[in-house]
Each structure stands twice: as structure tokens, then as C-alpha cells.
Amino acid sequence: MNWDVVVENLRLYAQGAGLTIWLTLLSLSAAFLLALPLAFLRNSRSRFLRRSVIAYTTVFRGTPLLVQLFLVYFGLAQFELLRGSFLWPWLSSPLVCALLVFVLNSGAYTTEIFAGGLRTIPKGEIEAAQAYGFTPLRAALRIFIPGMLSRSLPLYGNEMIMLMHATSLASTVTLMEITGVARNITLNYYIQLEPYVAAALIYLALTAILVAAVQLAERRFANFLRLDH
Amino acid sequence: MFAAFAWTILAAGSLTLLLALGALVLASVLGLALAYGKLSRRRWLMRLVQGFTFVIRGIPDLVLMLLVFYSLPAAINQFLEWTGSDLWVEFPPFWAGMFTLGVIFSAYMCETFKSALQNIPRGQLEAAQAFGLHPRRIFWRITLPQLARLALPGFTNNWLVLVKATALVSLLGLQDVMFRAKGAAEATGQPFTYYLIAGGFYLAATLVSTFALLALARRLEQTNQAGRT
Numbered sequence: 408m409n410w411d412v413v414v415e416n417l418r419l420y421a422q423g424a425g426l427t428i429w430l431t432l433l434s435l436s437a438a439f440l441l442a443l444p445l446a447f448l449r450n451s452r453s454r455f456l457r458r459s460v461i462a463y464t465t466v467f468r469g470t471p472l473l474v475q476l477f478l479v480y481f482g483l484a485q486f487e488l489l490r491g492s493f494l495w496p497w498l499s500s501p502l503v504c505a506l507l508v509f510v511l512n513s514g515a516y517t518t519e520i521f522a523g524g525l526r527t528i529p530k531g532e533i534e535a536a537q538a539y540g541f542t543p544l545r546a547a548l549r550i551f552i553p554g555m556l557s558r559s560l561p562l563y564g565n566e567m568i569m570l571m572h573a574t575s576l577a578s579t580v581t582l583m584e585i586t587g588v589a590r591n592i593t594l595n596y597y598i599q600l601e602p603y604v605a606a607a608l609i610y611l612a613l614t615a616i617l618v619a620a621v622q623l624a625e626r627r628f629a630n631f632l633r634l635d636h
Numbered sequence: 637m638f639a640a641f642a643w644t645i646l647a648a649g650s651l652t653l654l655l656a657l658g659a660l661v662l663a664s665v666l667g668l669a670l671a672y673g674k675l676s677r678r679r680w681l682m683r684l685v686q687g688f689t690f691v692i693r694g695i696p697d698l699v700l701m702l703l704v705f706y707s708l709p710a711a712i713n714q715f716l717e718w719t720g721s722d723l724w725v726e727f728p729p730f731w732a733g734m735f736t737l738g739v740i741f742s743a744y745m746c747e748t749f750k751s752a753l754q755n756i757p758r759g760q761l762e763a764a765q766a767f768g769l770h771p772r773r774i775f776w777r778i779t780l781p782q783l784a785r786l787a788l789p790g791f792t793n794n795w796l797v798l799v800k801a802t803a804l805v806s807l808l809g810l811q812d813v814m815f816r817a818k819g820a821a822e823a824t825g826q827p828f829t830y831y832l833i834a835g836g837f838y839l840a841a842t843l844v845s846t847f848a849l850l851a852l853a854r855r856l857e858q859t860n861q862a863g864r865t
Binding site: 465466468469470471472473474475477478481482483484485486568572573575576578579586589590593598599600603604606607610611614615 | 691693694695696697698699700702703706707709710711714796800801802803804806807814817818821825826827828829831832834835838839842843
């Protein structure tokens with residue numbers, strides 16, 4: 408066995424894990440901010456707004472993340488106009504492309520999760536807010552958003568894990584997160600077993616931490632929704 | 637030239653769909669067995685299945701595929717070498733891909749089937765037992781029809797995720813839609829066009845599946861209400 412190769416490269420793995428966590432947290436925060444207004448528009452009374460959001464979520468949830476990533480990272484270079492523009496230094500960077508795609512992709516899933524959460528808020532709570540004369544902003548901040556978030560927590564927790572795993576695709580556009588590090592070590596040392604097993608163990612540990620955090624949040628913020636207490 | 641390249645991409649759709657369908661069958665059969673395992677009164681069996689689903693769902697699909705495609709044969713060959721045998725194992729990529737996807741999605745199917753099994757009304761099973769029906773007959777006549785109806789939403793979701801996950805096999809050299817799109821993109825220098833065609837294929841596949849399974853769900857609901865099952 409060649410476990411010493413893994414031990415020798417622990418620093419690289421730590422850097423890889425750092426990039427994975429950074430990619431995950433940054434994409435999650437941006438996707439959250441994107442999904443918050445879109446979830447309201449998804450349930451809007453205006454048919455045009457509703458349909459536009461549905462079109463966005465359908466396209467991003469209906470195609471593989473890998474296709475989206477390649478479309479942006481390799482595909483955009485096809486357009487002369489874009490290559491000459493001031494945006495190109497950003498759009499040709501694998502990090503920016505990966506982040507952009509993760510945010511748009513996760514934003515689509517999160518929008519649908521939050522929109523579903525909004526639909527399950529009891530009518531009574533909304534009527535109570537109206538009866539108290541809440542302004543729409545106040546109702547959103549006090550009733551809709553907290554109700555939506557607590558009700559979407561289990562599904563949103565799942566989405567967080569899915570996104571963390573999805574960041575492994577960043578290795579296909581040369582980014583050195585956990586999977587990229589493992590891939591590089593297999594190529595440099597001609598060993599196929601230990602580097603990938605080590606990567607899998609790191610992901611497993613990160614997932615376990617995330618699952619525990621979500622459960623803690625559920626107990627703290629969504630306990631009132633549980634039937635069995 | 638465009639038509640020829642577009643055609644090679646779409647023609648590879650048969651491989652993508654065959655891979656997905658094969659994996660679906662494996663995932664469903666294995667997933668149902670795992671669901672029974674998870675509901676088992678035997679503690680060790682329950683724990684074993686729990687551990688299995690946690691590990692599979694805790695590691696990104698891409699890393700699991702790399703493990704099966706590269707690490708597993710390496711481990712087997714190391715072992716064979718150690719025993720002094722001249723045998724050399726290599727997995728055929730198509731079957732390895734189908735097997736990996738099937739095993740990954742069996743963990744997701746397990747969760748879907750488990751909650752469906754728990755939601756089958758107790759009285760129906762008790763009535764069947766009281767009538768002295770053979771356990772096998774109870775399974776085919778009572779459990780399975782109920783399971784099909786209750787598990788259909790989760791099953792649909794798993795299938796949609798599975799179709800998109802097949803795109804990952806292109807990274808391992810299998811000539812699916814995504815692999816051909818990459819080939820066309822590199823040959824013509826028009827990556828956006830050809831990745832867009834690949835994206836269109838996946839979008840069409842997921843949309844058709846969604847509508848077909850929705851129609852099936854409606855049908856199952858109707859037959860159930862008519863009391864024919």
C-alpha cells in the first residue's frame with residue numbers, strides 16, 4: 408500500500424478541502440440571495456414573472472451541471488464579441504466560471520425549495536399579518552421569510568450537501584479542490600487507489616459535519632413544525 | 637458539417653438512455669432490497685444498510701465513479717499480484733458505468749422506497765394476512781401496487797437526477813452525449829453550439845420523463861380512487 412503518498416501530500420489535501428469549503432460557502436450564500444426574491448416571484452400573481460422564473464429553474468434543473476459548466480467555461484470563448492470585452496479577464500478564469508455556474512445551478516434548486524416552503528405557510532399567519540396592518544416589507548421579514556426558511560430546512564439541507572458534492576466538478580476545469588488534488592496525485596505517482604480513497608474520506612467527513620449542522624439548525628429553528636413532541 | 641456533428645451527438649443519446657435505464661433497473665431492485673433491510677428488525681442488518689447509504693450519499697458521484705473505474709481494479713490487481721497470480725482485471729467501461737450509477741442511485745431509491753413502505757396502510761397487509769394469502773402474493777398484489785403509487789414522486793425525482801448524472805461517464809471515456817459534444821466542440825472550435833445541443837438533449841429527456849411520469853401518477857391515482865386495485 409502507498410498511504411505514505413497521501414500522508415506526504417496532506418498539505419495539498421488540506422488546501423483542496425479549503426477550496427472545496429470556500430467554493431461551497433460562497434456559492435451557497437450567493438445562491439441564497441438569488442433564490443430569496445425569485446421564490447416570491449415564482450409564486451407571483453403576474454403570469455409573466457411566474458413563467459420567467461419557471462423557465463429559469465426548468466432549464467437549470469433539467470440539464471447536467473457538467474454541461475452548464477462546459478458551456479460557460481469552454482463555450483463562451485466562441486464569441487468574438489465577448490472575448491474582446493472588458494468581462495473577458497473574469498469569464499476566462501475557471502474560478503469565476505465555476506462559481507457563476509454553481510450559483511445559477513444551486514439558485515434554481517433553492518428557488519423551487521423556497522417557493523415550495525412559501526406555499527405551505529398557513530393562511531392564518533398571512534391574514535394575521537394583514538389584520539395587524541403590516542406593511543408588505545414587514546410581513547415579508549417577519550412572516551414569509553422566517554416561515555419559508557424553517558419549512559424548507561430539511562430540503563435546503565439536502566441542497567447544501569448536493570452543492571458541496573457538486574463542487575467536485577470544478578476539478579474538470581482545472582481547479583484544485585479535493586477531487587482535483589486526488590486526480591493530480593494519481594497522475595504524478597501512478598497509483599490509483601489511495602488518493603481517491605483519501606478524497607472520499609474527506610468528503611464523507613465534510614458531509615457528516617454538514618448533516619449534523621443541519622440537524623442542529625432544525626432543532627433550533629424548526630422544532631415547532633415537528634409533530635412528535 | 638453542423639448537421640453531421642449534431643447527429644453524432646444526438647445518436648449517442650441511445651447510449652446515454654440505455655446506461656440510465658440499466659442503472660435504473662439495478663437501482664430499483666437493489667433499492668427495494670435495501671429499503672426492506674433498513675426496516676428490518678435485525679439490528680445489524682439495519683445498521684449495515686444505514687452505513688451503506690450514508691457512505692454512498694456522503695461521497696460525490698464523480699469521486700465514486702473514479703473509485704470504481706480506477707481504484708477498484710487497482711486494488712483487485714494489487715491483491716492478485718500479492719497472491720502471485722498472473723491475472724489482470726480490467727472493467728468494461730459501459731458496464732462499470734451502469735453498475736456504479738445503479739449502486740449510487742440504489743441508496744437514493746432505498747430512502748424513497750422506505751418511506752413508501754412505511755406509508756402503506758397497515759390494515760391492508762393485515763387483511764391480506766387474515767385471508768391467508770401467501771407472502772409472495774401479498775407482495776405482488778398488495779405491497780407492490782401501493783408502493784408504485786406512493787413512491788412515484790420520489791422515483792421520478794431520482795430518475796431525473798440519474799439521467800443528468802450519466803453525463804459524468806463522459807469524463808471516464810464512455811462515448812455518451814457529453815463525450816460526443818466535447819469531440820464536436822474541439823473539432824469545430826464551436827464549443828457553445830455543441831454543448832448547447834447536448835444540453836438540449838438532456839432537457840428534452842427530463843421534460844419528456846416528467847410529463848410521462850406525471851401522466852402515470854394521475855392514472856394510478858384514478859385507478860386507486862375507482863377501487864380497482
